Amino acid sequence: MATPDDTLREQNESPERAAFRAEALAFLEAHAEPRAETDPWEVMGFPDDAEALAHFEKCRAWQRTMADHGWAGLTWPTEYGGHGAEAWASRIFAEESARFGSNAGFVRASMAMLGPTLLALGTEDQKRRFLPPMLRADEVWCQLFSEPGAGSDLAGLATRAVLDGDEFVVDGQKVWNSSAQFCEWGFLLVRTDPEAPKHRGISFLLLDMSSPGVEVRPLVQANGSAHFNEVFLDGVRIPAANLVGDLHGGWGPARMVLANEASFIGGSGAGRRTSDRLIDLARLFGRQADLVVRQELARAYSRERIAGLMGRRMRDISRQGGPPPFDPALMKVFVTDSKIHTGQVAATIAGPAGMASPTDDDRICRWVQAEVINRYTISIGGGTTEVQKNNLGERSLGLPREPRSDKDIPWKDVPRS
């Protein structure tokens, strides 16, 4: 069904863009999974390891198909496997892709975090070595930032790296590392100068996850799935050539990754609409005429549309290399609040039956449960809402900075539990 947006696009599109859109659609029709063939009630989070791996490999395979047919890295430079296209090409491809069921999922998220960081701050050798296999998902990357004692206070991290000739030797522990059990590479923050204040003694390294001394232990959650891992690093040797940015200057690339992550999470509201599912749910439960439910459905839909437009503006400008039009934290906070809201609406519509067996259809019951249980995950991952609000207050509203007693003292002298 044509939406008001489709009509607007058709009226305003130049012949060049319309032709590009037709080409994108032809590729997607030939290779992507039609939306109708995907399960609208599919739940991410697989209690079975084999199922989780199969999903990961499906995401990898879709990224590879896009790369092999020239549709990955549209705006990336050609010398690193991209196509040097303008931002509009990427946007049109994303719009057409959203009509189909295929999605590169985590593979896309990790590319969105690290790709632009390497493009901006990587050495020429790093860009040539790592970007083409990243685009084709021959190598998928996990984020190795958080530690048991360093989450919101990421700059307090304690994993040590010591330069030994032309290699770093790394010892420490990371935690909450999404999909690390499946990834070939990780981007890792380490402490290289304990004498310096905490933000100034960190370095950013690229780690081959098959290196001796790397142990990945999946963490099984209450729902039975192992989304996260602990990663133990014991005398792991990393070539000095895998340092991104300056030695002890890792906070710069780390911030860039975090901003990319906030933008990505904030922009991920596009695609399959949760409000569509909620409307289906209201029909299934006979709540579509309920005045309160209708208000909440309208609110969910409006917030999705606003998030979609914000994401589009952010992506268009960043693909052209411009500074973000607004703080990425703003989008993350907005999308996070929307996710909490839609989880609550699902619970309101389904009521207690949603936790049991609402429709004699287990898929729908599982979907309601996942929406309710998972509604807070993105308020933590990629930086908590409280921390994002602090960032907004300081960066966008000009409020006084939070008091930081440990800002200027050597990291080694900061009290730690």
Ligand SMILES: Cc1cc2nc3c(=O)[nH]c(=O)nc-3n(C[C@H](O)[C@H](O)[C@H](O)COP(=O)(O)OP(=O)(O)OC[C@H]3O[C@@H](n4cnc5c(N)ncnc54)[C@H](O)[C@@H]3O)c2cc1C
């Ligand atoms: C779905 C998901 C995926 C994740 N994936 C990854 C990953 O791939 N790689 C990775 O490295 N990490 C990952 N994480 C970890 C995530 O980055 C951390 O959980 C997050 O930064 C919070 O850190 P913490 O869990 O240590 O909580 P803490 O930092 O201990 O925070 C506890 C509570 O205190 C509040 N708080 C802390 N400091 C302040 C402050 N200054 N002002 C106000 N409130 C504050 C927080 O908001 C929170 O409510 C993931 C987490 C989730 C949920």
